[in-house]
Amino acid sequence: MPDQDPSRTAGQPAASGPSVVLAGGGTAGHISPLLAIARAVERRDPSARILAVGTASGMETRLVPEAGFDLATIDRVPLPRKPSLDLVRLPRRLAGAVRQAERILVDAEADVLVGVGGYVCTPLYLAARRRGTPIVIHEANTRAGLANRVGALFTQRVGKAFGETRLKHARLVGMPMRREVSGLDRDAARDAARRSLGLAVDRPTLVVTGGSSGALSINRTIAGSLAALASAGVQTLHITGRGKAVAADDGAPLAAEGYRQVEYVDGMETAYAAADLLVCRSGAGTVCEVAAAGVPAVFVPLPIGNGEQALNARGLVEAGAAKLVRDADFTPRWLEREIIPLLADPAALARMSQRARALGIRDADEAMATMVMEAASS
Structure with a gap:
C-alpha cells in the first residue's frame, strides 16, 4: 500500500492548514508525481487540506483514493490534433470545464493549485488564473505538454524532471517519487x-x-x-x-x-x-x-x-x-x-x-x- 499518515482521515480536513488542490491524471506518469508531492506537503504540514482533481476516465479514480486522498473530477477536454467537429466544439467544452474547475477551487477555498500535466490541467490553470489562485507546476517529460506550457505563462514556480526540458520559468528539481524508491x-x-x-x-x-x-x-x-x-x-x-x-x-x-x-x-x-x-x-x-x-x-x-x-x-x-x-x-x-x-x-x-x-x-x-x-x- 502507498505510504500515508495513519493519523489522517480522508474527508476530514483540518481547518488550520493550507488548502492545496493538485491537478493531473490519466496515466501513472502523471499520478505518481502528484501523489509524491501530496505526501511531501502532508509531511510539512499534517493539517494541510489536500484535494486531487482528475477526470472520471483516468487511473486517478483508483490510485488517488487508494493513496488516502479525496478526488474531484471535471470533464475531459482533449485538444483535437486535426480539423474536426470536436475542434468546433472545443471552445464550449473548454469553457464548461473551466467553470467546473472554478467551482472546485472555490469550494475547496484553494490557497494554491499544483499541476502536473494532462488534460485536466488546462481548465484548472485558467480557472486559477481567473480567481487569482497561485499556481505551481511540475513537468515530468523532456518535451513539455501543452497544458503545462499554458500554465507556465501564469507562474514562475515551475519544476522539471529533466534538465533539457524547455519550459518557461522552469528549474530542475527531478521527479517526485515514492520514498521507498528514492531511499x-x-x-x-x-x-x-x-x-x-x-x-x-x-x-x-x-x-x-x-x-x-x-x-x-x-x-x-x-x-x-x-x-x-x-x-x-x-x-x-x-x-x-x-x-x-x-x-x-x-x-x-x-x-x-x-x-x-x-x-x-x-x-x-x-x-x-x-x-x-x-x-x-x-x-x-x-x-x-x-x-x-x-x-x-x-x-x-x-x-x-x-x-x-x-x-x-x-x-x-x-x-x-x-x-x-x-x-x-x-x-x-x-x-x-x-x-x-x-x-x-x-x-x-x-x-x-x-x-x-x-x-x-x-x-x-x-x-x-x-x-x-x-x-x-x-
Whole structure:
C-alpha cells in the first residue's frame, strides 16, 4: 500500500492548514508525481487540506483514493490534433470545464493549485488564473505538454524532471517519487527482495517489465530467449502487465527453468532491489526511478509517439549507466549478444549502477513541497 499518515482521515480536513488542490491524471506518469508531492506537503504540514482533481476516465479514480486522498473530477477536454467537429466544439467544452474547475477551487477555498500535466490541467490553470489562485507546476517529460506550457505563462514556480526540458520559468528539481524508491538501498534489500519474489538469492537476475500497460513486443522476445538465459545460469522475473500473461504454444502459462512470470509487482522498489539488470520501457518516471535507485537498465523505448521515450533515456545512456535498443531491434539474438554477457560481468553492472545513482535526484518531492508551501502563504 502507498505510504500515508495513519493519523489522517480522508474527508476530514483540518481547518488550520493550507488548502492545496493538485491537478493531473490519466496515466501513472502523471499520478505518481502528484501523489509524491501530496505526501511531501502532508509531511510539512499534517493539517494541510489536500484535494486531487482528475477526470472520471483516468487511473486517478483508483490510485488517488487508494493513496488516502479525496478526488474531484471535471470533464475531459482533449485538444483535437486535426480539423474536426470536436475542434468546433472545443471552445464550449473548454469553457464548461473551466467553470467546473472554478467551482472546485472555490469550494475547496484553494490557497494554491499544483499541476502536473494532462488534460485536466488546462481548465484548472485558467480557472486559477481567473480567481487569482497561485499556481505551481511540475513537468515530468523532456518535451513539455501543452497544458503545462499554458500554465507556465501564469507562474514562475515551475519544476522539471529533466534538465533539457524547455519550459518557461522552469528549474530542475527531478521527479517526485515514492520514498521507498528514492531511499532504496539495493545492496541491503537485495536478498529479502529476491526471496519475496520467489527468486534464488545467489543467481544473476534479470527483471523485465513493460510498465503498467505491459509490452507485447518485449514479452515475445523474452519468451524466445528463455533457453539461452537458462543456459547462462540467469534467472528471469518477467512482469508482463495486467491481463498480458505470456502463454506457451499450448495456451498454458509460459514456464521454464529459472523463469518466473507475474502480471504485476506491488511496489517496484522490490523489483529494483532484486534486479542485477532491468529491461524496461523509458517513460519519464521509470527513467528517473532507475537513476535514483541506481539500477543498471536496458531501455526499449515505445516505438510510437514523438520519440520522447528515447529522449528521456538519453542522459543515462550517454553516461554509460544504461543501454538503449530500438523496439524493432530487441530480438532474442540481440538479447543473447548484449544482455547475457553483461549479466556475467558484475564489475560492468556495478559501474552502471554507480553512474546511474550519480545522476539520480532523490529529493524532488521535497523541492516541490517547498514551492507549494511558499505559494500557499504568498
